Amino acid sequence: MSLVILGTVAFDAIETPFGKTDKILGGAATYISLAASNFIPETKILSVIGDDFPEEYLTMLQSKGANIEGLRRIAGEKTFFWSGVYHNDMNTRDTLDTQLNVLLKFNSSLPESYKDADFVMLGNLDPSIQLAALEQFNQRPKLVVLDTMNFWMDIALEPLVKVISKVDVLTINDEEARQLSGEYSLVKAARKILAMGPKFLIIKKGEHGALLFSEDEIFYVPALPLEEVFDPTGAGDSFAGGFTGYLCKTRDISFENMKRAVLFGSAAASFCVEKFGTERLESITPEDFSNRVQEFVDLSQVEIDW
Amino acid sequence: MSLVILGTVAFDAIETPFGKTDKILGGAATYISLAASNFIPETKILSVIGDDFPEEYLTMLQSKGANIEGLRRIAGEKTFFWSGVYHNDMNTRDTLDTQLNVLLKFNSSLPESYKDADFVMLGNLDPSIQLAALEQFNQRPKLVVLDTMNFWMDIALEPLVKVISKVDVLTINDEEARQLSGEYSLVKAARKILAMGPKFLIIKKGEHGALLFSEDEIFYVPALPLEEVFDPTGAGDSFAGGFTGYLCKTRDISFENMKRAVLFGSAAASFCVEKFGTERLESITPEDFSNRVQEFVDLSQVEIDW
Numbered sequence: 001m002s003l004v005i006l007g008t009v010a011f012d013a014i015e016t017p018f019g020k021t022d023k024i025l026g027g028a029a030t031y032i033s034l035a036a037s038n039f040i041p042e043t044k045i046l047s048v049i050g051d052d053f054p055e056e057y058l059t060m061l062q063s064k065g066a067n068i069e070g071l072r073r074i075a076g077e078k079t080f081f082w083s084g085v086y087h088n089d090m091n092t093r094d095t096l097d098t099q100l101n102v103l104l105k106f107n108s109s110l111p112e113s114y115k116d117a118d119f120v121m122l123g124n125l126d127p128s129i130q131l132a133a134l135e136q137f138n139q140r141p142k143l144v145v146l147d148t149m150n151f152w153m154d155i156a157l158e159p160l161v162k163v164i165s166k167v168d169v170l171t172i173n174d175e176e177a178r179q180l181s182g183e184y185s186l187v188k189a190a191r192k193i194l195a196m197g198p199k200f201l202i203i204k205k206g207e208h209g210a211l212l213f214s215e216d217e218i219f220y221v222p223a224l225p226l227e228e229v230f231d232p233t234g235a236g237d238s239f240a241g242g243f244t245g246y247l248c249k250t251r252d253i254s255f256e257n258m259k260r261a262v263l264f265g266s267a268a269a270s271f272c273v274e275k276f277g278t279e280r281l282e283s284i285t286p287e288d289f290s291n292r293v294q295e296f297v298d299l300s301q302v303e304i305d306w
Numbered sequence: 307m308s309l310v311i312l313g314t315v316a317f318d319a320i321e322t323p324f325g326k327t328d329k330i331l332g333g334a335a336t337y338i339s340l341a342a343s344n345f346i347p348e349t350k351i352l353s354v355i356g357d358d359f360p361e362e363y364l365t366m367l368q369s370k371g372a373n374i375e376g377l378r379r380i381a382g383e384k385t386f387f388w389s390g391v392y393h394n395d396m397n398t399r400d401t402l403d404t405q406l407n408v409l410l411k412f413n414s415s416l417p418e419s420y421k422d423a424d425f426v427m428l429g430n431l432d433p434s435i436q437l438a439a440l441e442q443f444n445q446r447p448k449l450v451v452l453d454t455m456n457f458w459m460d461i462a463l464e465p466l467v468k469v470i471s472k473v474d475v476l477t478i479n480d481e482e483a484r485q486l487s488g489e490y491s492l493v494k495a496a497r498k499i500l501a502m503g504p505k506f507l508i509i510k511k512g513e514h515g516a517l518l519f520s521e522d523e524i525f526y527v528p529a530l531p532l533e534e535v536f537d538p539t540g541a542g543d544s545f546a547g548g549f550t551g552y553l554c555k556t557r558d559i560s561f562e563n564m565k566r567a568v569l570f571g572s573a574a575a576s577f578c579v580e581k582f583g584t585e586r587l588e589s590i591t592p593e594d595f596s597n598r599v600q601e602f603v604d605l606s607q608v609e610i611d612w
Contacts, residue, residue: 088490184394187531208514209528220528220605222515225493259608293610299526300606302565304599 003040003248004114004141005032006133007123007237008103009047009071013083014276016090018230024277025057026082028123028147029071031234034281035241035268036121037064038289039249044114046070046133050077050102060282069111077102090229091206110136118142119248121240122167124149127159134166143253145169146198147240150176165197168253171240173204186211187218200258202243204236212255212262219259221266222300224292231276235269238281242268267292309346309554310420310447311338312439313429313543314409315353315377319389320582322396324536330583331363332388334429334453335377337540340587341547341574342427343370344595345555350420352376352439356383356408366588375417383408396535397512416442424448425554427546428473430455433465440472449559451475452504453546456482471503474559477546479510492517493524506564508549510542518561518568525565528606530576530598537582541575544587548574573598 012026033043044067051073058068078101086093108129115138122130124147134144146167152160153176164170170193174186181189190201190213203211207229209222243265250257267289274280318332339349350373357379364374384407392399414435421444428436430453440450452473458466459482470476476499480492487495496507496519509517513535515528549571556563573595580586 090490184396185532185534187533205514208511209526211531218531218605219608220515220531221608222526222528222606225517225524225526226491227493228491260610263608263610297608297610299524300528302525302527302569302603304566304569304603 002042002044002117003036003119003121003244004044004046004070004110004117005029005036005121005123005241006046006108006130007032007121007125008080009045009049009053010080010082012233012277013081013097014231014233015085016231016276017086017088018228019276021276023081025060026233026277027080028125028234028237030061030278031237031272031281032121032123032241032244033061033066034064034278035238035265035272036245036248037066038242038268038284038286039245039264041065042067043245044070044111044117046108046110046114048072048074048102048106050074050079053079064282067113070114072107074102074105077105084233086232090232093232108133108136119244120144121244122146122163123237123240127152127156127163130163131159131166134163142251143168143244143247145171145240145244147171147236148176150179153179161196164193167198169200169202169258170198171202171204171236171243173206173236177201177203200255202262204239206232206235210239210262210266212258214255217255219255219262221262221296223266224270224295224299226270226273229273232273233277234281235272238272239265239269242266263293263296264289267296308348308350308423309342309425309427309550310350310352310376310416310423311335311342311427311429311547312352312414312436313338313427313431314386315351315355315359316386316388318539318583319387319403320537320539321391322537322582323392323394324534325582327582329387331366332539332583333386334431334540334543336367336584337543337578337587338427338429338547338550339367339372340370340584341544341571341578342551342554343372344548344574344590344592345551345570347371348373349551350376350423352414352416352420354378354380354408354412356385357381359385370588373419376420378413380408380411383411390539392538396538399538414439414442425550426450427550428452428469429543429546433458433462433469436469437465437472440469448557449474449550449553451477451546451550453477453542454482456485459485467502470499473504475506475508475564476504477508477510477542477549479512479542483507483509506561508568510545512538512541516545516568516572518564520561523561525561525568527568527572527602529572530601530605532576532579535579538579539583540587541578544578545571545575548572569599569602570595573602
């Protein structure tokens with residue numbers, strides 16, 4: 001089993017009603033890799049960093065099973081940086097600063113040792129880079145999962161539609177599903193999006209949970225009501241990491257097993273938001289994970305005597 | 307078993323993206339009674355109407371088990387009328403017209419035959435009227451459920467807090483829970499609201515489902531993703547009717563049984579929104595109901611092999 005993760009490895013500076021961070025470790029591939037490491041011994045990261053990226057972050061990622069052969073450091077460049085502030089409801093945020101830096105030099109060429117991977121997670125990134133990465137595998141991977149966002153729908157719809165047509169699972173949020181399909185009803189939106197290529201669609205609804213659609217089935221995992229959400233940054237990526245990590249471990253891509261994977265992804269996201277940045281994800285134990293998943297199961301467990 | 311329902315019996319004129327109605331049958335007590343009639347042979351309505359209220363509506367309500375001894379017709383007055391238009395997202399609406407009419411003469415005196423009821427549903431109405439009705443029972447009912455809305459929090463908080471302190475279950479939506487508690491986190495909001503008196507709190511989240519809180523337990527029923535929502539009018543009242551009807555039938559007010567009641571309430575609401583006004587509620591068969599509840603159960607059913 002082998003999981004290749006394409007995505008950013010970055011610096012974030014985050015402000016929420018609970019506090020403010022300096023530049024800390026961030027990036028989609030970072031969160032995905034950390035969440036997936038709860039299920040599989042190795043994740044192969046495909047990303048790019050600059051001179052300024054600290055060695056200690058690499059050591060931490062490696063200690064959590066990250067293979068960084070495909071994480072290229074480009075001399076003379078700075079690491080991608082994002083800074084944002086979350087509003088009181090934690091559902092909306094303003095971007096304060098985005099410095100693409102080294103991302104502009106992203107070379108998606110796949111190391112030889114990555115080319116036989118059978119699970120691929122294409123984290124949120126320019127769809128042209130996602131496409132270029134996907135074309136380099138020796139054979140069609142068993143499962144390709146794609147994450148994207150409204151930004152790419154606005155400025156790069158054509159390559160986005162192309163990459164969507166080539167993947168097995170698409171994960172987006174409810175507003176993005178509506179934008180992509182032009183349908184308000186999520187049932188209708190899902191039908192249109194599945195007709196674009198993917199066999200499965202996951203619609204993430206934040207504090208309202210997540211929906212998994214196939215052509216003829218629907219599954220709804222509610223989100224665990226939390227005392228506090230400290231920092232939503234990386235929640236979607238943690239979801240993707242838990243989801244793909246679980247599938248890669250179990251090697252079963254049936255709808256029934258995807259339902260379980262959505263539950264494990266939701267559990268990963270629920271940990272992520274408990275502390276700033278990657279802090280909580282770095283310290284999850286297997287026991288934490290199984291307890292949390294059980295909480296999700298119990299949350300909507302009910303028995304009817306007819 | 308006996309269920310008294312306090313609430314409006316009214317005319318509504320509704321506009322949604324799917325169409326527009328003339329004056330049709332509406333009102334909280336109407337929806338609650340119709341939904342509850344799927345579970346119990348009789349509901350006792352406490353409400354008021356004017357000269358203009360058609361006999362045929364009364365006949366229909368009675369055919370669905372409504373006892374209308376407490377539904378007083380006041381000569382020379384017109385029935386309460388509400389008119390509104392829903393926006394495209396169906397989650398927000400504008401009120402076009404509200405004519406209180408006969409509501410201003412509401413006399414909440416309870417018929418003798420209602421005074422031994424053991425289940426009471428106080429539908430959304432002026433909290434002073436809810437209080438006055440509640441004080442007339444011969445003994446404290448086994449279960450009192452209260453529905454209210456932000457409007458009363460704005461203009462009648464004091465009597466509202468008083469009636470909240472006297473009930474067993476409060477049902478409100480997420481924004482109202484936040485307004486009433488001053489807490490954004492629904493977990494914190496629930497804790498504060500339960501400290502105000504009720505043993506159970508139901509937070510309705512529309513297309514995102516419903517949460518049931520007790521002091522130490524949480525249950526989350528996702529909403530069934532629907533192809534179309536034709537008309538959300540009465541969905542909350544239908545929920546309340548399904549919920550209290552099921553509890554009145556089963557006579558078990560444990561948390562476990564409340565979970566089932568939330569499921570039956572959610573099923574009632576999901577029927578309600580499928581057509582304009584009360585149309586769909588009037589035609590539900592027991593088979594429709596059990597099929598729909600099974601769909602809710604299946605929607606979030608998942609088994610984990612550890």
